[in-house]
Amino acid sequence: MRQRALAFGLLAPALAIVAFTTVYPMLSSFWTSFHILNLSRSIELGRFIGIENYTEAFNEDPEFWQVMRVTAAFVVLDVTFTILAALGLAILLLRQGFGTSILRTLLILPFAMSPALIGISWRFMLNPDFGAFNRTIAAVLPFMRNTDYLASPTMAMGALISADVWHWAPYFTFMLMGGLASIPPETQEAARIDGASDWRVFRDVTLPQLAPVLLVAIILKSVFALKVFDSIVTMTGGGPGRSTTTLAFFAYHIGFRDYQFGYAAAVAYVLTAILFLFSLSYMRFAFRRTA
Amino acid sequence: MASIQFNAVTKRWGDFFGVRELDLAVADQEFLVLLGPSGCGKTTTMRMVAGLEEPSSGEIFIGDDLVNDMPPRERDIAMVFQNYGLYPHMSVRDNIGYPLKVRGIPREDAQKRIDAAAAKVELGPFLERKPAQLSGGQRQRVALARSLVRTPRVFLMDEPLSNLDAKLRVTMRAELKHLHHELRITTIYVTHDQMEAMTLATRVGVMNKGVMQQLAPPEEVYNDPANMFVAGFIGSPSMNLVHGDLVDGTFRAEGVAVPGIGGGSRTGVVLGIRPEDLRVVGPGQGVFDAPVYSSELTGESTLVTFNVGGRHVCARGDRHFRCEIGEVVGVAVDPQRAYLFDAATENRIRL
Incomplete structure (x- = not known):
């Protein structure tokens, strides 16, 4: 009994910090989401309006659905390209060959950079007058000279996704390399002897055995993609228009630009609910023991 | 069915010789056992027949085909791995049927052949299970059935019994011997267990440090060893x-x-x-x-x-x-x- 008391006593400071920095803000913002709180008028919590902030988002705010569509498009494309790039890189880098160890080391560099810094660097590279992309692409395709990539909704989204893929692909490359390395090589050798081509070995034997790791990677990347914020702030500012405004950036914008904190809290909680579902499935797949 | 021929085959990784200047002729229908301590080159020799390793120099023939540059899938061979190499995500039935599936054998014909192969190794009741639900001996049988499901030119077996308990090993040994008698398929069998070598082989190839020390029928390897290594390696307790x-x-x-x-x-x-x-x-x-x-x-x-x-x-x-x-x-x-x-x-x- 005294052992238990001591254990709780030792944990108490840490728990107190977590409660103060995480649990309290979460509960407080949840409470806020049922009220009117307009910081441009008052710092006091306004009238209790029940779920009106939520119904406004789902039923009355056309921007909200626009943002949901942008978020869905961003997550689907971003996750797809990141995982495909990571899988390709993992397969290539797993082979022992000249320079693979150097390449593996270099690969970690993008991941070591701060996301905000990545956004700023990419913004510079995409600059229509002196950006590296502009110069490089114009050298091959002269009619693309002085294109303002971030001024077109499609290309801004493309740039945002490219930067995020560039940032995250290394991390998932390492994760998938671990997954690939844990596949018993005899299973692949057996398939080659049984008559399978390289592609069929990959499809019939490697991919199914990689599936659990792949699934965890996809869920994890979806969570990361839903939370993307820094690079939107530094690269596109959510624009042009609302074309690169995802849910996380939208909530920030309503709160810290429009000062509608009640509504912002509600939008943030919609995002939280989605993230919660992804986390649940992550917990299920990541900590499931194979039967 | 086919003979196998090695002409001055060397496999090296940098300065390390896995197999050194190997000349070896395995006759059609022969059961050749490669015997030696770990790292002696026996598995490398077999993997070169399979096409899983490329020789650094020399020529390997299966039948009349020079197979040096032939990918494993074209060699028409079957192999049983030490750790069985079963596909963990497939049922026993799909495991056994995989060589037929990739060859595009029609479903009905394939099912018949799967059932026949499973019956031969007494796996009938387990066809719908996953490998993880089987015992070591049963997994071994699945691997065997997968290699039996079509008639390959050559059987390769890489220490297939070493993960089984002593009693099962003796039973499976007898089954392998009987199967070879029945099917008459040229077989290369790798082991470090001299008892398996003596009982199964038509000829035993004793290897050490990448070099074939003696290649002869079991009784000759036992009674007339070519050198001190063979003399000391064969026999228990040793000479x-x-x-x-x-x-x-x-x-x-x-x-x-x-x-x-x-x-x-x-x-x-x-x-x-x-x-x-x-x-x-x-x-x-x-x-x-x-x-x-x-x-x-x-x-x-x-x-x-x-x-x-x-x-x-x-x-x-x-x-x-x-x-x-x-x-x-x-x-x-x-x-x-x-x-x-x-x-x-x-x-x-x-x-």
Whole structure:
């Protein structure tokens, strides 16, 4: 009994910090989401309006659905390209060959950079007058000279996704390399002897055995993609228009630009609910023991 | 069905030679066992037949085909792996049927052949299970059925029994022997277990350090070893090897004199005698006397170890033989059953 008391006593400071920095803000913002709180008028919590902030988002705010569509498009494309790039890189880098160890080391560099810094660097590279992309692409395709990539909704989204893929692909490359390395090589050798081509070995034997790791990677990347914020702030500012405004950036914008904190809290909680579902499935797949 | 031919095949990784200048001809329908300690090159040799390793130099033929640059899937071979190499996400049925599936064999025909292969190794009731739900012996049978489901030109088996318990190993050994008798498919079988080699092989290839030491039928490898490595590797307990000199046809070492060996005089020789060719007799009645170091009853015989000039020498005695540790007994040697080796080259000295 005294052992238990001591254990709780030792944990108490840490728990107190977590409660103060995480649990309290979460509960407080949840409470806020049922009220009117307009910081441009008052710092006091306004009238209790029940779920009106939520119904406004789902039923009355056309921007909200626009943002949901942008978020869905961003997550689907971003996750797809990141995982495909990571899988390709993992397969290539797993082979022992000249320079693979150097390449593996270099690969970690993008991941070591701060996301905000990545956004700023990419913004510079995409600059229509002196950006590296502009110069490089114009050298091959002269009619693309002085294109303002971030001024077109499609290309801004493309740039945002490219930067995020560039940032995250290394991390998932390492994760998938671990997954690939844990596949018993005899299973692949057996398939080659049984008559399978390289592609069929990959499809019939490697991919199914990689599936659990792949699934965890996809869920994890979806969570990361839903939370993307820094690079939107530094690269596109959510624009042009609302074309690169995802849910996380939208909530920030309503709160810290429009000062509608009640509504912002509600939008943030919609995002939280989605993230919660992804986390649940992550917990299920990541900590499931194979039967 | 096909023969296999190695012409001066070398496999090296940098300075390390896996296999060195190997010439080997495996006849059609032969059961060749490659035997040797780990790292001797036996598995590398087999993997080169499979196409999982490329030779650094030399030529490999399966039948009349030069297969050096042929991918494994075109070689028409089947292989059983030490860890079985089963596809964990597929049922037993799909595992066995995979070689047919990739070849586009029609479903109905494939099902028939899967059932036949499964029946041959008595796996019928387990077809819908996943490999993880099977015991080691059953997994081994799945791997075997997968290689039997079509008729390959060559069977390759890489220590297929080493993960099984001793009892099952004996049963499966007999089954493999029977299967080979029934199917008559050229087989290369890799093992470090000499009992498997002796019982299964038409010929045994003993390898060490990437070099074929002796390639001969089991009884010849046992009774007429080409060198000290083969002599010491084959047989359990292994052959007694005593360093000494030959003086006028008598082998002399510290505490030992064995007359009647022949061969005149020569320094730096090794006398090899199998434990079963030594007899325990009364003191003074053998060629030397020695105190008993230990006595172990194995059931079928008694293993008696002596301390002779600081070395241990082992004799296999009758199962009724009993003695006390420390008791001095005589040891009789049949000089006809003794082997002589050159201590420097380790080659056999034939008299």
